[in-house]
Amino acid sequence: MLLQKLNELEEICFPFPYREDQLHSLLTIAKAICLFINKQGQITESYEQPCGYVLYIPLDDGIEILRIGILPEYRRKHLAWSFLQYLANTLSPGDRILLEVSSLNTAAMELYRKAGFQVLRKRASYYQDGSDALILEKKLLPN
Numbered sequence: 001m002l003l004q005k006l007n008e009l010e011e012i013c014f015p016f017p018y019r020e021d022q023l024h025s026l027l028t029i030a031k032a033i034c035l036f037i038n039k040q041g042q043i044t045e046s047y048e049q050p051c052g053y054v055l056y057i058p059l060d061d062g063i064e065i066l067r068i069g070i071l072p073e074y075r076r077k078h079l080a081w082s083f084l085q086y087l088a089n090t091l092s093p094g095d096r097i098l099l100e101v102s103s104l105n106t107a108a109m110e111l112y113r114k115a116g117f118q119v120l121r122k123r124a125s126y127y128q129d130g131s132d133a134l135i136l137e138k139k140l141l142p143n
């Protein structure tokens, strides 16, 4: 079942995972979309043997990424990069991608910096470990 798989992946990928009831609300109330990636790098709705997942919410002018998680043994194989490319290709020129990341998450910060995200805002001492939350934005070039 989707919720169970997502919960399992969250607990492996994140030090402070969403609880199952939070994931349920995101999927049902916030209408979050979840996609998976397999070891061939194929992005699919199927959660059979996924290497990672992305959870995002469609916005009027783009999307907000809530999570990208890649299982530890599949990291540094450009799977998260593939998700970012894939999502950008679903959007229109001028749209934006928003997300929030801990300032101490060096892997994610480097990924998003390389992908062209810029800091929009900062929420000081936002996370449980005392780190700042950075709201990042990537604007797709207008036509």
Ligand SMILES: CC(C)(COP(=O)(O)OP(=O)(O)OC[C@H]1O[C@@H](n2cnc3c(N)ncnc32)[C@H](O)[C@@H]1OP(=O)(O)O)[C@@H](O)C(=O)NCCC(=O)NCCS
Residues within 6 Å of the ligand: 013, 014, 066, 067, 068, 069, 070, 071, 074, 075, 076, 077, 078, 079, 080, 081, 082, 100, 101, 105, 106, 107, 108, 110, 111, 112, 114
């Ligand atoms: C952050 C995360 C999603 C990156 O996924 P990934 O599939 O390993 O990243 P990619 O292989 O696509 O990396 C693309 C680029 O990002 C940068 N990058 C990724 N991980 C990095 C790391 N650990 N250290 C430094 N740079 C890193 C590199 O520039 C990399 O390109 P390169 O390998 O050619 O040098 C993964 O480490 C993860 O799941 N972490 C735990 C969950 C999390 O923090 N998610 C993000 C917050 S929502």
